[in-house]
Amino acid sequence: MARTGEEQGRTNDMRRQNADSVVAHRRSTEVPVGTVMPDVVLRAVEQGLSAPVETLVERRIVPSAEVLAGLVPELVASTVAQDYGDRTLAMLVSAGYRAFRKRRSLLLVNLEHQVRFEELPWVQAIASRRGTGGDAARAAARTTLTRLGGLTLTAFPGTIIPNRLVTELTALARQAGLDAPFVEELAADIFMGTFSPKFVRAAEIAAELLDGTLYVRYYGIDAARLRTLRAISEKPPKRAPRMPWAQKAHSGLTSDPEWDAAREFAALCQARAGAATSSWVVVNGRTIEQAQILTTHNLAVLAGTVGVQPGPGWPELARRAYVVMCDRLLTAHRSALPLRAVKDAAYAWRQALFFLSMAGDAEARDFARWARDETDRMFGPVATRTAAPTAGLDRVLAGLDHVLDGGGLERAEGYPRRFLGWSGHWMLGR
Numbered sequence: 001m002a003r004t005g006e007e008q009g010r011t012n013d014m015r016r017q018n019a020d021s022v023v024a025h026r027r028s029t030e031v032p033v034g035t036v037m038p039d040v041v042l043r044a045v046e047q048g049l050s051a052p053v054e055t056l057v058e059r060r061i062v063p064s065a066e067v068l069a070g071l072v073p074e075l076v077a078s079t080v081a082q083d084y085g086d087r088t089l090a091m092l093v094s095a096g097y098r099a100f101r102k103r104r105s106l107l108l109v110n111l112e113h114q115v116r117f118e119e120l121p122w123v124q125a126i127a128s129r130r131g132t133g134g135d136a137a138r139a140a141a142r143t144t145l146t147r148l149g150g151l152t153l154t155a156f157p158g159t160i161i162p163n164r165l166v167t168e169l170t171a172l173a174r175q176a177g178l179d180a181p182f183v184e185e186l187a188a189d190i191f192m193g194t195f196s197p198k199f200v201r202a203a204e205i206a207a208e209l210l211d212g213t214l215y216v217r218y219y220g221i222d223a224a225r226l227r228t229l230r231a232i233s234e235k236p237p238k239r240a241p242r243m244p245w246a247q248k249a250h251s252g253l254t255s256d257p258e259w260d261a262a263r264e265f266a267a268l269c270q271a272r273a274g275a276a277t278s279s280w281v282v283v284n285g286r287t288i289e290q291a292q293i294l295t296t297h298n299l300a301v302l303a304g305t306v307g308v309q310p311g312p313g314w315p316e317l318a319r320r321a322y323v324v325m326c327d328r329l330l331t332a333h334r335s336a337l338p339l340r341a342v343k344d345a346a347y348a349w350r351q352a353l354f355f356l357s358m359a360g361d362a363e364a365r366d367f368a369r370w371a372r373d374e375t376d377r378m379f380g381p382v383a384t385r386t387a388a389p390t391a392g393l394d395r396v397l398a399g400l401d402h403v404l405d406g407g408g409l410e411r412a413e414g415y416p417r418r419f420l421g422w423s424g425h426w427m428l429g430r
Helices: 002-029 039-046 053-058 065-081 087-100 121-125 134-155 163-176 197-210 214-219 223-233 245-251 257-273 280-306 314-334 339-359 361-379 390-404 424-428
Strands: none
Touching (some): 053 065, 065 087, 065 163, 134 280, 163 280, 197 214, 197 280, 214 390, 280 339, 314 339, 314 361, 361 390, 390 424
């Protein structure tokens, strides 16, 4: 017993010593209240902020449309789940939707696509329960769609909407009951020369919204030609041999007038893309870019069908897109492989032209004056801008002035020049 008591005493002494050591260590490493944290620590802590997505974008925790697209499925999942009246079932659908969106996506040829969420067997098994959320679920989807569309345009006006975000916008539009044909960016290296019918519908929406505007005049778009595609798509169906849809679309033998209209749309894009080059990837890229021009790559659908009205206003979005364009040109100037940045600059310019078209020609003239001043501020006076690609900016702005004065840009080699991504090599002085 005596030995046990001695051992217990030694144990207690060791515990007190360890406790004193821990307290002393904490005091020596404790950060005093009011200490200013280094920026690197603040940034790391801020990444864990839980807040509305608008706040995350404002604080640049979400720095790009691609990062935004990675967060949106969480928001869309809860919205889609509202269409199921049963709470337990809604929780299951929400969890399943989030998990499904984490899968790896693949690009497939011949207009094929991976299995969609609504095509999963267990989702099809509960399809009869969908819609029990009623008008409230549809209104929630419409509100979320407008919110995300407006946020995307406002926060990232110089970036085309990434495919992952297109997928989420499509899901919201379907639940809201809107015929909103959001279209994906296609890959030039696996493009098969065919577009699906939703590209035709998107181009028709753009033609109705923009007919006679700066955008149509700048890109030389025949809005009446696009409207004739609707007449083709509305023809009575005809009999055709049995074969896969993609093969029918390529051969021109379809029993569905919508696919006939899609084939005509592809031919129009190919004609607008111009003469073939030695590279089939470039030919595909130019054709895809013409489809993006004719459809506005989802901008007309957001502004027209969805009804997005950006808070800062259309002229401000145009100015922001122009700044993005200039930034991409600087990237191209510093890069050993500049063509990707030049294409991104041309896409930002296209979006700026759309925003200006929504604002009107008077605002576009104000923008042209502002853009010249901004260009001089960023790169110096035009007389001193001799290095590519910033030296080409004056030709781009001259093209805008020329169109606003009633001219056209059909001459490929004129000084006022139409800026296109897949033929913008002249911005590099090549």
